[in-house]
Amino acid sequence: MKNPIAERITDFIKNYHPFSELSYNQILQVANTCKVIYLDKNEILFKIHDEIHDSFYVVATGAIGLSITSDSDDVLIDKCDEGDVLGLRPFFAKDNYLMTAKAREETILYAIPIADFKPLALQTPAVLDFLLQSFASNTRNPYDKTHKGKLISENVIYDDHNNEIQYYQPISYSTDPITAAVNDIVQHVAQIMSNRRIGSIIVQENQLPIGIITDKDLRSKIATGLYPISVTLDQIMTTPVITVPENLSIAEAQMMMLKYNVGHLCVTKDGTNQSEITGVISEHDVVVSQANNPGVLLKKIKRAHNIVDLKLVRDKMTDLIQHSIDKNIPISHICSIIGELNNAITKRVIDFAIEKIGTPPPSKFVWLDLGSQGRKEQLLLTDQDSAIIFDDVATENHENTKHYFLHLAKIITKKLNKIGYEYCPADMMASNPFWCRSLSDWNSQIRKWIQNPGDKGILMTTIFFDYHCIYGDENLANALTETINNEIENNELFLAFLGIDALKNPPPLGFFRQFLVESDGEHKDTFDIKARALMPLIDAARILSLHMGINKNTNTSYRFAKLAEIEPQNALIYEACNEAFLELLKFRTEEGLRNNSNGRYLDLSNLSKLDKVKLKNDFQPISEIQEVIKNRFQLTYFT
Structure with a gap:
């Protein structure tokens, strides 16, 4: 007997990865075991530390927000829309969830039992690849180049329960790999590997990777006498070589090495063996990269x-x-x-x-x-x-x-x-x-x-x-x-004094929109980003938070976010202040890293025209938030 609900689910998910890699009948087989889940806005699907479910999920309608806990606060890191897959953790790992999934609006989900789907995934390499990449990189769809979602390399997971930070960042690797041709002699290549102190050489043909020679190949095939050292590389190389794209995360590299049981990965322009070789990743690179994790x-x-x-x-x-x-x-x-x-x-x-x-x-x-x-x-x-x-x-x-x-x-x-x-x-x-x-x-x-x-x-x-x-x-x-x-x-006098102090630094632009720089001293002609730009926003967030009783967290970005939540009538101003503050903080940090300093004084001559425009745009919220303070604490006649 036909199941109209299963057919409707099939007609929907067949258009999305990884289901598009399966036949209609295979998808229908899966759909017959699916459950349809309805979530109201803000209803939670699963939380951090929850035990894993026996299903993973596809968003049919609505949207699911994925958030982590940072400093006891929920931080939204991604949003799953129609057709996106989420909740893959139980597919590969047996420990509890590391994120919270909550409906951002009324949402319908299809819950796909892992026990029923796993055999199909294992039989279909393209499906398994998709799931592995999605899980390892934490993307809702690793094949969507335009809307991939945030890589796990951009996410911070601070787990209060274990008091650990788990952070998956892009891996550092050799971007100048040594290559050889298929007809090169093993003895010559072994000497190069010894002299360069490297553990592998990519075998290429027309600048495309076709194989790899590693220390393991030399030990297992040459040192044992299986092949003489005078043979050409095509006799002992491992082929095909496993290729990956640039900017791979540590987690993705580890997953690929585990999946294919290899110790080296060849990096190419687009991640396939049909594009130019740009690097090589070794197990040693994984270990070294984790040193800065x-x-x-x-x-x-x-x-x-x-x-x-x-x-x-x-x-x-x-x-x-x-x-x-x-x-x-x-x-x-x-x-x-x-x-x-x-x-x-x-x-x-x-x-x-x-x-x-x-x-x-x-x-x-x-x-x-x-x-x-x-x-x-x-x-x-x-x-x-x-x-x-x-x-x-x-x-x-x-x-x-x-x-x-x-x-x-x-x-x-x-x-x-x-x-x-x-x-x-x-x-x-x-x-x-x-x-x-x-x-x-x-x-x-x-x-x-x-x-x-x-x-x-x-x-x-x-x-x-x-x-x-x-x-x-x-x-x-x-x-x-x-x-x-x-x-x-109710201490209006103190708040007024605090408000006046918060207004002591107006937006740092002159009449003709030129930057107000230091006129003399050690930092002459530089821009004091701390006093002229960051402190006005920090001071504003502080006084408004004190006035509203926000004292759980003193972080400026948190304060503006909570103010926007409490006062929707001023939400656009608070959100603009938050964005401006974070961008200004980034400007200061980059200046400090560039000059090994505290980054307080910007040399404007080092900024591009676009950066100067960004910097000036960040000053507008200062003017707006100071107007809020003037009106809130009746300071018009004091400034």
Whole structure:
């Protein structure tokens, strides 16, 4: 008996990969076992850490958003539309899901049982290739060149449960491969491999790959006497050679090596054996590439025995930032990764410091990072900003307790300096008695700043409001946050002072739309991107978030995203500010990497005409957000 629902499913999915590789009857066979799933908007299909399902899914109508967890916040990394495949993890892996799949609108899905589909996939190489590529690269459709979705190399997965970062980045490999012809003599090629210290040579004909000679071939075929060393390469080469496209991720390279049980891959222009050879990937390349993988770096931090080990990791982080920017990985993701690695380094340093003192802390305490690192926006090596809150103790024990934590902080800041984190020029560090206090002392100081918002009070609060707990008892920081919120609530005077401070740097363009550059001093004729462009947005996000009670996260991008969610009437302005902030941060990071500096001062002569236009466009949201602040806090007559 005919099944009209199965026929309807067949007629739909036959037009999409990988089902288009199957016959109509094969697809119909699969469709007869499918289930139709209806999801309302925002309904979850599966969540991070959920046990894997027995099916994978095809979107029939609607859209599914795929998100990861970064800094306890959901980050959308891709959207699956009509015909897209998702949920392939149980097809290849038995561990739990690493992402959340949620309907972005009313959605209909076809659930395809893996047990029924797997035999067909294994019998059809084109189907298996599609699924392998889709799973390894995390693309909804690896064959769609226009709308591939985000590669896993562009995604960050911060797994709070395992406290690990899994990050699949493009693999580095030799882009100058040694090649030989089929009639070359094995002895000659073996000598080249020995002299060049390489483990393989691609055999080519008319610049196209037709085979490969590896160390394994020499050992198994020549050293054993199976063939004399005088034979030509065509006698012992492995053919066909496995070819892959450029910009392959580490995960994809590993999957291909596992799939074909090989130790080398030939890179060609379009990934086929009918295009020019451009490189070769070895198992060694996979190992080396993983050395800069954030997950590997995180493990190295945790296993570090001394400051030298941590400095080596911090140096590699610079390479990671450069590599990520080169691959156009979103700057927000890079910030999240580097922020977690910076936090991990500080935690390890605190462990070292406590071990060095030899006695445990005399009370509960929490170490806070302030400023850019507190906001997780410190990509380049800038100065340290930190504070300690320790629990209230009996009056007679207060001085000794404070002395312990000051001593601890001095060891910590000194070790961080050796790693490469500069001392704060203004001495805003936990090693300064002013920044190392009991909870009661901090509560008292915060009240003074807020109740008497002079220039110094505003400066101190803007720094202190951007803190992040690194080590110790977060309840101490939460108690301080509660004090801040209580003091700010309905405190129009303080918010007005904070608003005026946020307006001190207007959009940095002159009357004729020329850049406002430094007029004298060491940085004459350069553009101060921090003070003139980034800080106005950072300050705006801070005051508006404080006003709206947004205190879960101090990251500027997060603040703007939450503001857009809470105030839909201003959402377009907040979203524009978010985009501008991230692009400006990227400009600063690129400048810093280029000149081994903190990137604060841009040499405009190094920017292309297009980059200058982008930079100027990023200034428009500054004007718009400052108008919001003027109106919100009635500052029109003060500015």
